[in-house]
Amino acid sequence: MEQYAIKGGNPLVGEVEIGGAKNAALPIIAASVMTDDTVYIDNIPDVRDTQVLLKAMENIGVFVKHENRHKVTINGANIHSLVVDDEYIRKIRASYYLIGALLGKYKHAEVALPGGCDIGCRAIDQHIKGFRALGTEVYIEHGLIKTRAKRLVGSHIYMDIVSVGATINVMMAAVLAEGRTIIENAAKEPHVVDLANFLNSMGAEIKGAGTDVIRIRGVQKLHGSDYTIIPDQIEAGTFMFAAAVTKGDIVVKNVIPKHLESISAKLTEIGCELKEADDCIRVVSSKPLVHTHVKTLPYPGFPTDMQPQITVALALSRGTSIVTESIFENRFKYVDELIKMGANIKVEGGDTAIIDGVPKYSGATLAAPDLRAGAALVLAALAAEGLSVVEDIHYIARGYEDFHLKLQNLGAQIEVVNSERELQRFKLKVG
Ligand code: EPZ
Numbered sequence: 001m002e003q004y005a006i007k008g009g010n011p012l013v014g015e016v017e018i019g020g021a022k023n024a025a026l027p028i029i030a031a032s033v034m035t036d037d038t039v040y041i042d043n044i045p046d047v048r049d050t051q052v053l054l055k056a057m058e059n060i061g062v063f064v065k066h067e068n069r070h071k072v073t074i075n076g077a078n079i080h081s082l083v084v085d086d087e088y089i090r091k092i093r094a095s096y097y098l099i100g101a102l103l104g105k106y107k108h109a110e111v112a113l114p115g116g117c118d119i120g121c122r123a124i125d126q127h128i129k130g131f132r133a134l135g136t137e138v139y140i141e142h143g144l145i146k147t148r149a150k151r152l153v154g155s156h157i158y159m160d161i162v163s164v165g166a167t168i169n170v171m172m173a174a175v176l177a178e179g180r181t182i183i184e185n186a187a188k189e190p191h192v193v194d195l196a197n198f199l200n201s202m203g204a205e206i207k208g209a210g211t212d213v214i215r216i217r218g219v220q221k222l223h224g225s226d227y228t229i230i231p232d233q234i235e236a237g238t239f240m241f242a243a244a245v246t247k248g249d250i251v252v253k254n255v256i257p258k259h260l261e262s263i264s265a266k267l268t269e270i271g272c273e274l275k276e277a278d279d280c281i282r283v284v285s286s287k288p289l290v291h292t293h294v295k296t297l298p299y300p301g302f303p304t305d306m307q308p309q310i311t312v313a314l315a316l317s318r319g320t321s322i323v324t325e326s327i328f329e330n331r332f333k334y335v336d337e338l339i340k341m342g343a344n345i346k347v348e349g350g351d352t353a354i355i356d357g358v359p360k361y362s363g364a365t366l367a368a369p370d371l372r373a374g375a376a377l378v379l380a381a382l383a384a385e386g387l388s389v390v391e392d393i394h395y396i397a398r399g400y401e402d403f404h405l406k407l408q409n410l411g412a413q414i415e416v417v418n419s420e421r422e423l424q425r426f427k428l429k430v431g
């Protein structure tokens with residue numbers, strides 16, 4: 001099994017180019033089958049989740065051509081099956097975006113229940129509520145969500161909780177429903193806005209994405225588009241925290257600073273210096289880090305997908321910090337791994353981490369429990385004294401393209417190793 005071997009202690013210095021946003025790419029790729037015309041999508045991150053989704057779409061008859069590593073041509077005119085179920089698709093959360101897309105276009109879709117990172121119960125009741133409000137029959141059988149409608153009819157839907165996935169799924173179906181739909185208490189994440197912009201570029205009529213009320217006027221059909229996905233807010237944030245914890249100096253390039261405001265604000269609070277330009281942010285960490293408190297919230301609050309990364313930094317910051325996770329119920333599993341490195345963290349009630357900062361981490365063998373926690377453990381290993389091994393790095397490959405190569409470019413001593421022999425070789429090399 002592949003692992004990262006890491007020798008920590010180097011400040012990371014240099015520039016890193018941020019790729020397209022995974023969580024925007026997934027719904028945009030799914031939505032591209034909603035027209036029979038050809039769609040061109042650029043800036044798709046080459047990560048496992050997007051690869052799996054594209055494969056699953058090919059399996060139901062979607063034409064997919066990779067123009068280059070980040071650009072695909074998609075044509076959904078010859079879909080031969082509305083049942084999406086294979087061993088891969090069950091592993092990714094975003095498979096359920098095919099429900100909204102296919103239901104909107106064909107009024108029928110059956111898709112395997114979503115998997116995804118194990119970060120707590122990941123209910124889909126709000127998706128189902130939204131589909132039903134549009135006139136869809138929905139039931140769950142043999143591990144599939146089955147949806148069918150005679151007609152989709154616009155509706156006024158109040159989401160009981162703010163959900164990125166439910167907002168996106170209902171928005172996709174509503175675009176091709178008859179009449180108007182209003183989604184209240186909608187998610188406001190940049191990827192929700194990016195999907196709305198993409199759908200509008202295909203002829204949809206969506207207003208208000210980015211606010212908590214989205215208004216959609218249904219149209220009869222959508223047409224082709226040529227679209228470029230926004231940069232990945234979480235990949236950018238992860239590299240910004242890499243600078244913080246390694247006492248480094250990193251310019252993250254090709255970002256939208258507005259999307260990173262909550263992350264930038266916390267980095268400034270803990271003692272980093274930030275300089276923003278139009279499409280890049282420089283993070284310099286030259287002073288000792290200091291404690292703060294943070295609570296994860298829907299956008300524009302501090303993202304749950306950055307919670308492990310900030311915890312890694314706060315565990316190295318002077319004083320006591322409190323991190324409260326308000327989105328998912330099981331997102332502190334990586335804390336046991338940080339404790340192996342010398343961190344002083346207590347998790348109370350499953351949603352609160354009380355952190356007493358320590359001056360340093362020491363290297364250890366760590367298991368990545370999920371995507372973002374996996375990336376955060378890599379940051380901890382880069383900050384630590386000595387050698388670490390991060391196992392289960394397939395999680396990290398779900399959402400970070402060339403993670404170790406980008407880190408190497410910043411001066412990190414990190415390699416993928418496949419055997420004890422390769423690990424020994426790495427140890428000899430780094431001394
Ligand atoms: C998306 O997941 C992202 N995934 C997650 O990123 C991200 O952590 C999350 O949004 C929050 O920002 C993708 O975009 C593919 P939610 P999603 O629906 O859509 C509850 C990553 O690391 N809920 O906003 O599944 C749910 O249990 C991943 O890139 C219901 O109760 O998140 C959770 O507590 C991990 N009923 C909360 O809402 C529902 O019907 C937020 O979930 C739907 C959700």
